Amino acid sequence: MSLVFLSACINGSGTQTHPSSTSQPTTLTSGIPLGEWNADGIIGENEYAHKLYLAGGKLVIYWRNDDTYLYMALMGQTTGWIAIGFEPSSAMKDADMVFGWVQDDQTVVIDAYSTGTYGPHPPDEKLGGNSDIVEYAGSEENGYTVIEFRRKLNTGDQYDKVFMPGQKIKFIFAMADADDFTTKHNIARGSGELTLDG
Template sequence: MKAINVIIFPFFLLFLLLLSGCIERPEAPVVSEQDATMEWKADGIVSEGEYSRSMLLQAPPRQGYSGGNMQISWRNDDEYLYLALNGSTTGWIALGFEPLEWMKDSDIILASVDNGRAVVLDEYCTGNYGPHIEDTMLGGTDDIEEYAGRESDGRTIIELKRKLKTSDRFDKSFSPGQAISIIWALSDNPDISQKHNVAYGEGILTLTSQGEAAAASVLGGLSPREIEGLVFIWEEEKAARDIYSSLYEKNNLTIFLDLTRSEQSHMDQAKAVIDKHGLALPEDVPGLFENKTLQEIHDRLLAEGSASIEGALKAAAEFEEISIMDLETELAVAESEDVRTMYQGLLAGSRKHLRSYVTDLHSQGIDYQPRHLEMKEFEETVKA
């Protein structure tokens, strides 16, 4: 019988990190774009013009982790997703699609190179931190159609191909133009049954729309309404980061540490689009906002959240509700493709955050009722 593969956070080491009170700011992943002019080939070699998009995801050293990065390159058509994973390790590398929260219900690709031969597994994670096992052991199918890999200069490179929509209920279904929430991890051990110990993180992988002129959408002008919305959303993500950072300092709950980092990543994603269009941003001063409404919301929820752990989780959940509503509003009026793509990614993140806060409250026997979202949308979000 094949070993069950589990990736588990070392909680006692993470606790030592929490005691330091240090929240690191992750570097913003920059997505580079080009025309995919070459035919895709599964050979473990990422050739110029083979992929249309690429980004470098990085994670710093921390307790129990040496730190590392993964370069992800991709292209897609109407039927297939083509991926290249290039991780800073000679052990195994992993990419997970659309987790419900943390790792739960994520569609995982776990890969390594064993004596020059690529090993690529199609897996599914059943819990927040594992276990994740091969789809075939759950009654599903192996839907990685082609793959190859190699090790070079201390890195593991894997290329693979899978359908956007398979018939396997353990595989996530994708559509051209979709913003996909991802998680990733690296281990220095080639034994895929061992947990990750090099790096881990999250990100957004956005598929191309068919017939999309990426450069034109990036360089095209924005309407005054889009400009106003972009700056507002960046400052709203900043409000989330500042609230969660302050609440973490008060109660040391791990969820606030993790989601502070996530909100900083959301700010960086918004800033990348803002910078492309040459727009100015307010100064990034923790706890201070140019938008008066955001200032009032920040101050109110921080005061409510400082009273107790229950209050903190409820205040954070309420903010995610507000964020979801605002992102839906801006998405409805945005016309530029790069702006819409970024909003879709942030919206997926906010929905995941809301699920996480509500789940933490439920685990403490506390029922959370929506304060802003309609009940139907709220239930669809938390039960997704």
Template sequence: MEGIIKKSSQLLFCFIVTITINLFATANLFAADYLEVVDKNISFQWKINGSNLDVILKAKTAGWVGVGFEPSMAMKDAHFIIGFIQNNKATIEDHFGTGINQHQAITALGGKDSISNKSGKLEKGETTLNFTIPLKASDKYHKNLDTGKDVVVLLAYSDKTSLLRKHPFYASYSINLKSGAKKLLKHSK
């Protein structure tokens, strides 16, 4: 009887160790699916998901956080996704760079919101936005994001929730969305 109990205990221990290892491997595999750029207090994570780009955007702020793609100059002509959390609710908007330091909601310009799977949270002073955008442009306010070529990506955040308030931090990168290769282009001081 004592041998059976000992054998059962050993089997149970092996089972628990196997389950634990599998859980950690699965968690690391999920995290490894996303590529990432981290700059000071902001993080841009992305994953190509068929014809879409899944994004996790984080910044150490209780204000807005945003990402922009493919400007012609400064902010002009960029496709922006910008948002904030207030009262535990995520507000995430589709914007277009109407000038070198201006942007406006795409819906106000006559375009359509292309963002799906919108969610987010504010925890311990860090805003996290999750969303999905198509890799192919649906109108003149959106950008075709070629995953095999370098794409200019703008990152910014503010301590305010007004989406039109100027950002104290920004950075621009040239990023290959497929490989994750990146090069810093410009940075706020």
């Protein structure tokens, strides 16, 4: 059994459980030094400092940061796409979005930007920006998809939000059962907030 599946909260009897959504993130390390971060689609022990359960546990967001980069993993109960959008101004408008899925053993990650209140959200390159996901990987196993990615806190791209250590970041999230990010979210969607380490 892989660390990806184990990281979905296994209780002592071996039954998978998902705590209800909470706006309070769980700190994973509790003073234990973080392990090495790898873009391999596997959520390793001590790889991330924080995690947050959303949509009744259907989506778990993991993150860590240093002074230069944000490192993140999204683990969703789907074989379709999962996405996060940072700092929307209203509903989806102006959200700096990352979509990811695994299809035919290939991981696809798209750096996108929502131009309207309810989309569309074209890739940054179609708007004159750049894809600023420095490194990424994914996996799909036992009905779960994991997408890991790394990006600079400040990419210099007008279609990416600028983050600072210690910042509180509002986000939206969504999931669908299809490997096509133009398909409407039909599993879960919502919003939350996370805080970067200072």
